[in-house]
Amino acid sequence: MDMKIELKDVSKFYGRKQALDHVNLEIHKGMFGLLGRNGAGKTTLMKIITTLLGPSSGECTVCGVNVREAVKVRQMIGYLPQDFSMYGNMTAYEALDYLGLLSGIHKQGRKEIIPDLLEKVNLKSNLRTKVKAMSGGMRRRLGIAQAIMHNPKVIIVDEPTAGLDPEERMRFRNLLTEIAGERIVILSTHIVGDIEATCEQIAVMDQGRIIFKGTVSQLLEDAIGHIYEIKVSRIEVEELKKQYEVTNVFMQSSEAMVRFIIKDNDGGVGAAKMVQPNVEDAYMYLMHKNGGVK
Amino acid sequence: MMWITLFLKECKEIGRSITYYIFLACLSVFFVSQMGSVDAVSEPLPGAESYGWKYSEEEDVIMYSALDNLLFELGRNSFVTYPIGFYKQVILSENEQEEIYELLEDVVEQSKDDLTEAVKKYAGSMDHSAVESINIRPDMTYEEFCDVFNRIDKILGGGSKYSDERIYSHAIVSKTYEEAMDDYRSIIENDHVSGAYARLFADYMGIILAILPVFLAVTRVLKDRRAKAEQVIYSKGRSSAVIILTRYTAIIAMTLLPVIILSINPLLQTIYVAANNGITADYFAFIKIIFGWVLPTILFSVSMGFLLTELTNGLLAILLQAIFWIVSVFAANTIIVGYVGWNLVPRFNTVGSYEVFISIFNDLVKNRIFYTIISILMLFGSIILYDMKRRGRMHLDRALSKDIKSKS
Numbered sequence: 001m002d003m004k005i006e007l008k009d010v011s012k013f014y015g016r017k018q019a020l021d022h023v024n025l026e027i028h029k030g031m032f033g034l035l036g037r038n039g040a041g042k043t044t045l046m047k048i049i050t051t052l053l054g055p056s057s058g059e060c061t062v063c064g065v066n067v068r069e070a071v072k073v074r075q076m077i078g079y080l081p082q083d084f085s086m087y088g089n090m091t092a093y094e095a096l097d098y099l100g101l102l103s104g105i106h107k108q109g110r111k112e113i114i115p116d117l118l119e120k121v122n123l124k125s126n127l128r129t130k131v132k133a134m135s136g137g138m139r140r141r142l143g144i145a146q147a148i149m150h151n152p153k154v155i156i157v158d159e160p161t162a163g164l165d166p167e168e169r170m171r172f173r174n175l176l177t178e179i180a181g182e183r184i185v186i187l188s189t190h191i192v193g194d195i196e197a198t199c200e201q202i203a204v205m206d207q208g209r210i211i212f213k214g215t216v217s218q219l220l221e222d223a224i225g226h227i228y229e230i231k232v233s234r235i236e237v238e239e240l241k242k243q244y245e246v247t248n249v250f251m252q253s254s255e256a257m258v259r260f261i262i263k264d265n266d267g268g269v270g271a272a273k274m275v276q277p278n279v280e281d282a283y284m285y286l287m288h289k290n291g292g293v294k
Numbered sequence: 295m296m297w298i299t300l301f302l303k304e305c306k307e308i309g310r311s312i313t314y315y316i317f318l319a320c321l322s323v324f325f326v327s328q329m330g331s332v333d334a335v336s337e338p339l340p341g342a343e344s345y346g347w348k349y350s351e352e353e354d355v356i357m358y359s360a361l362d363n364l365l366f367e368l369g370r371n372s373f374v375t376y377p378i379g380f381y382k383q384v385i386l387s388e389n390e391q392e393e394i395y396e397l398l399e400d401v402v403e404q405s406k407d408d409l410t411e412a413v414k415k416y417a418g419s420m421d422h423s424a425v426e427s428i429n430i431r432p433d434m435t436y437e438e439f440c441d442v443f444n445r446i447d448k449i450l451g452g453g454s455k456y457s458d459e460r461i462y463s464h465a466i467v468s469k470t471y472e473e474a475m476d477d478y479r480s481i482i483e484n485d486h487v488s489g490a491y492a493r494l495f496a497d498y499m500g501i502i503l504a505i506l507p508v509f510l511a512v513t514r515v516l517k518d519r520r521a522k523a524e525q526v527i528y529s530k531g532r533s534s535a536v537i538i539l540t541r542y543t544a545i546i547a548m549t550l551l552p553v554i555i556l557s558i559n560p561l562l563q564t565i566y567v568a569a570n571n572g573i574t575a576d577y578f579a580f581i582k583i584i585f586g587w588v589l590p591t592i593l594f595s596v597s598m599g600f601l602l603t604e605l606t607n608g609l610l611a612i613l614l615q616a617i618f619w620i621v622s623v624f625a626a627n628t629i630i631v632g633y634v635g636w637n638l639v640p641r642f643n644t645v646g647s648y649e650v651f652i653s654i655f656n657d658l659v660k661n662r663i664f665y666t667i668i669s670i671l672m673l674f675g676s677i678i679l680y681d682m683k684r685r686g687r688m689h690l691d692r693a694l695s696k697d698i699k700s701k702s
Contacts, residue, residue, distance in 0.1 A: 053686030102530035
């Protein structure tokens, strides 16, 4: 079987509003990051792949099966939506048991898999904890457990770390890396750090279009020579922001270390030093290059 | 097998919901307050003071009873009507009262002035003898009488007991010993006691189950969205038909379960009463009537809840079913024994009257089949709507569109 997700010229309209604009993309085995600001079209793209939305035009296939064959595709996909939860009065075990049943897993299979899954997502001691009593991080981990329960070829996670504290975020990223294995894992996020920590292949979306696809290294390479750093007094920061796209400001008592983007046609940069871009800088540069960061 | 497991899980979820406990409380309170206990059925003895009452079928009795009631209400200028099923007191203007007197002039032997005077005297003194001399013209036929009284019903705004459909209800007369004996034999021989009470049980359960199950259905349909579990359930491999059918059948089963349990009490009582009369009750009388009579009402209420809630994602189903319920329950108005038609709530609020039951049986069967078919069609509609939503062909598009607008 062809282990890839392929989108050919996919567009999606909500009434007159275009959410996806002729998207062409191939996603292969491993962790794939889909980056873009809120409203860029990431969720729409995810929903098309998971069969929860139909494309207005174009073709989308998952491991060789067209998404129009929804039943077949759903069996291959594990999906963790952005705001996943389950019935509040169900325990972690019951929620997985119910969702496992909906995925077609037999009783014996569920009985064997669920404790292992809960252990994997570090919820073993919460077997009988009700969903309504779980923290946001615990629910996301429960969500990832249900997504991998039927051993799908493709796992799609939509904004999984939004709202989590740094420790939970780190734990979740590690979990995603662990489960990736021989699967296709698509991680949709607007948090650059998530991608940096987990994905090699990425795509960046803006206004329904794919504005970059490639590796993280390629994204970084594109930004080389465009990221500068300068130490200025605090009062000069605002002036600098007016002139350049500032990616980071690090306050140091009365001074500030400012990182900013220089485009090819920008003028001189004075005392600023060119620095090695990080992924966040590279992302900001890309967005800036493609019409400015909002 | 997995279908059964899913069905049982759905039943368990319903059993844990607060809506279900409220449903059980309402059902139980209604049953206890309305059904009462099974009276002892015993052979009537000759020479008793009373053998109960019945509606007379004699046209003269109906005409005189209706006229008598009309004169009483006319004298007080206060008329009881049920225009859309609800009680309404009608007070007529001078002109409208005049119109009625003029119409009655064609019905009675007395002149309009004599009639007016007699009615006023009756109203002032409450002495019935004041109107005892009022006679219906000997050449007046029952049809002509009904025609005049239909016009009086129209003046009253409709829904009065003077329309030809309800005029019989004025003529309440005492049963004779022979009639009481016939009733007794019918309850014993035809109904084996249990059948008579099963119909009364179906009447009460039909009323309450035409509305309560819609709450369970609406709550279940909205539950996924409220719990933020909608998207993840949509993405699972089970077909829409299996998901909806297991939820639907679970609600039906959890609705039927307390009804069956509640029926055990009157069933045991009828078994005891039947034994006292030397016969064996029909042990399956209640279960037959629950599945044949009450179930289609439940199916309709649940289907309505599923279809409209899948369609609107709101509480519209409850509102519409409530309207449908009020119209259905009050459509019967005063005919609460043997009112069927195409009404969702067939009425049979009496113990016995086997002959009436036999006379409406065919209509009842047609009625129940009709509601079962409509319910099944609505269920299929719900499955199609759910599947469309799963594929983003409904609501989801609009919701996301709003989401995008709000984000951009």
